[in-house]
Amino acid sequence: MPTHQVTNQVPLLIDTNPADAPSINDALHRAGLDQSTVDEIRALGAFAGTAEAIELGDLAEAHPPVLTTHDRFGHRIDEVVYDPAYHQLMTHAVHAGLHGAPWSDPRPDAHLIRAAKFSVWGHVDAGHGCPISMTYAAVPALRAAPDLAAQYEPLLTAREYQPGLTAPLSKRGLIAGMSMTEKQGGSDVRTNTTTAVPQTDGSYLITGHKWFTSAPMSDLFLTLAQAPGGLTCFLVPRVLPDGSRNTFALQRLKNKLGNHSNASSEVEYQDTVAWRVGDEGSGVRTIVEMVNLTRLDCTIGSATAMRTGTAQATHHAIHRSAFGARLVDQPLMQNVLADLAVESEAATTVALWLAQLTDRATAGDDRAAALRRISLAVTKYHVCKRGPIHAAEALECLGGNGYIEDSRMPRLYREAPLMSIWEGSGNVAALDALRAMARQPETLGIYLDEIRSAAGADRHFDGAVHALEETLTGLDPSDAGQLQFQARRIVGDMASLLQGSLLIRYGDPAVSDAFTATRLAGDRGDVFGTLPSGVDAGKIVSRTATEIGALA
DSSP, X not given: OGGGOOOSOOOOOOSOOGGGOHHHHHHHHHHTOOHHHHHHHXXXXXHHTSHHHHHHHHHHHHSOOEEEEEOTTSOEEEEEEOOHHHHHHHXXXXXXXOSSGGGGOOSTTHHHHHHHHHHHHTTTOSTTHHHHHHHHXXXXXXXXSHHHHHHHHHHHSSSOOOXXXXXXXXXXXXXXXXXXXXXXXXXXXXXXXXXXXXXXXXXXXXXXXXXXXXXXXXSEEEEEEEXXXXXXXXXXXXXXXXSOXXXXXXXXXXXXXXXXXXXXXXXXXXXXXXXXXXXXXXXXXXXXXXXXXXXXXXXXXXXXXXXXXXXXXXXXXXXXXXXXXXXXXXXXXXXXXXXXXXXXXXXXXXXXXXXXXHHHHHTTOHHHHHHHHHHHHHHHHHHHXXXXXXXXXXXXXXXXXXXXXXXXXXXXXXXXXXXXXXXXOHHHHHHHXXXXXXHOTHHHHHHHHHHHTTTTSOHHHHHHHXXXXXXXXXXXXXXXXXXXXXXXXXXXXXXXXHHHHHXXXXXXXXXXXXXIIIIITOOOXXXXXXXXXXXXXXHXXXXXXXXXXXXX
16 A cells, blocks of 8 residues: 555565674684585584574474373373574584584584584574573583493584483483572572482482473483482483383473573472483582583573674664664664663674683683683673663664564563573672682783783773772682672673773774773763763664674
C-alpha cells in the first residue's frame, strides 16, 4: 500500500567478518602469527558473518532444547532433544578446534589462536559456546588423573562432534561438562552434601543432587562430592564403558533469562558410577584448573558481546537518518558510539592478552602463570560486570527497533548478565582477586610491574597508578571485613589500570587516550556517551566501521 513504503530502514548486517575487528587484528599481529594461521581465523570469521551461520544461531535460540525423561514404554532415558541447528553449530565449533583442540595443538600460540576463533564464532550464538568452553577447560583438570587423561584426552581434543549417548571410548570425539553447584551452597562448593563411596574396583558411587548442570547431554562431567577424605573431584560419564546408562536423572531444565539454545539442568545422582580425579580432599584445587579457563571464556564472551553490540549500533547509525542528517554524523551519537567502542576494544585487548598468558603459563613460564592468576580474577570481575550496561546502551542506539526481537538486540541484552554470574558472580570474582593477593603475595608485585611498564606515557594513567598504590599501602591486612567491603572498588581499579596499560602499549592512540581520560581520570558521566572534548571520536568510530565494511 502507498502508506507502507519502506524508507530510512537499516539493512541487515550480514556478510561481514568479525575477524576484521581492529582489536583482534592488532593482537594477532603482535603475536607474529604466520599468514596461514591468520587466514584460518579469518575463514571462520567470514563464515560467522554469513546469513547461513546467523540463521543457525537464530534457529537454535528460537527452538530451545526439550527434556524427555522417559520413552514411550516408561523406561527412564533422561535425554535432551536439541534443534538440528544446535548440532550444526557444535559441529562447526568442534571442527574449528574451539573445544579441547589447543591441548593437542603444537603451535606455541595455540590458546591465543583458539581464543580469537572462539571470539569471532561467538557472534553467531552464545549458548552452544558453553559445552565448547567446558570441554576446553576440562582437559587440564583431568590431567590430575593420568590414567583417565590417557583414555579420554585424545577424544576431548579430537575435531569430530558425535552427539548421542553411547559408550565414550567408542566415539570419535567427546564433549565434557561440569556438575558442581548445589542448591544450598551455589558458589560455596565446600558446603556440598553429595557423597562418594569408594568401591573395591577403584570407582566410587555418588549420591546427591546438583542444582546447575549445563549441557547435560555431554559425554563426561567433572563433579564434586564428599569422599571419606573430603571434597573431591570425580569424572562421571553419561554412559558407562560397557555401554549401559549411568544413573544421571535429569529432574528439569532451567527456565533461564537467556542462553536459550543451551540446556541447563538439575541432576540427581543415585549410586552413580564415577572415577576420582586427583586426591581425596583436593577437589577445589583440582576443579580450579577448569574454572580458571571457563572464567577466561566468560571474559572473551563479554568482549564478543560488546563488539557485537558496538557493530550493530554503528551499522544502524551509519544507515539511519534523523533530524536532517545521518545518526553517525551527529556529535552526540558519535560520542556514544565512540564510548561503546572504547569499552569494547579494551575488553577484547585484555581478553586476548590473557589467552597469550595462558600459552606462556602452559609452556612453563611461572611469572606468566602468576600474572594470569591475578589478572584473570580482576578482569573476569570487571569486564563481565560492564557487559550488561554496554548491551543496554547499544540496544538504545537502535531506539524502538532495538527493543524488538527481530533486531537480535534483546537476545544480546538477555545474554549479557550470564558472563558475570557464571563461574562466580561479581562478589565471588572480586574476593577471589583479594584471595590471590593474600595467598600468593608475589602476584600483586608482578601485576604492579606489568602495569608500570606503561608508566610515563600518559599523565592520567600515572596518576591512577599512584592512587592505587596509595590505596594498597593503606590497607590493613588484619581487617578482613574492611578489605571485603572495599573489594569491588579495589579490584575494579586494578582491572581498569590493566586495560589502560595494555591500550597504551598496544592499542590505537585515539582509543587509549579516550580510555585513560575517562576510565582512569574520572572525567566521565554516569552513562556511555560522555567522552570529554578533545577525544578523537570520529577515528574511534571509523575503526568499528572498518570491521563491518562500512564508511563512517
